[in-house]
Amino acid sequence: MMNQHASTPLSRSRRARLKKNQEPIQTDELHLESQQPQANESTVIQKEEATVQYAGFWVRFWAFLLDQVVLLSLNSILINWWFTFLGEGVRSIGPFATLTFVHAITFFIYYALMTKFIGKTVGKMVLGIKVVSDNGQPLSWKQMIFREGIGRLFYHLQIFTLPIFLILYLFVAFVPTKRGLHDLVADTSVIHDKK
DSSP states (O other), X not given: OXXXXXXXXXXXXXXHHHHHHHHHHHHHHHHHHHHHHHHXXXXXXXXXXXXXXXXXXXXXXXXXXXXXXXXXHHHIIIIIHHHTSSOTTTSEETTEEHHHHHXXXXXXXXXXXXXXXXXXXXXXXXXXXXXXXXXXXXXXXHHHIIIIIIIHHHHTOOBTTBOGGGGXXXXXXXXXXXXXXXXXXXXXXXXXXXX
């Protein structure tokens, strides 16, 4: 009788110790489980970053050509016909033709406004690409001035009436991130739009 009575409290205390020993294990398991989703979330973010596809030379080239058709149409409808009524003195500013100057402004306004507010021009919309800032922030006016103004102007600099810097557009074909000179200047990239 005494042996049974003595063994019963011992087994109870043993159960109590086992319960105490199991509690930290359970809390550690809960702690590990709460950390697993965070690791999975970071893995998903890394996968998303890895799946960014930079737009290559040809898709950007065709988007640019589509944009030129849009600009040509806009210039023909809104601007060119006005110059038929203007006299010869108004059609040129020194060695520069006024119409060329106005077309350059239209070019800048079209690209800067469309890229700033939508992230893409009509040509980029059709081909499913968009311009993004390298720092992940929304595109700024400073980036638009550098990308669409100064960066693109550099391409059209002429030496002996030859726009030799146009060859710099080929940077897009050979740089791993498919960035042109105007992208490098403005810290932007052109990527495939997943939407």
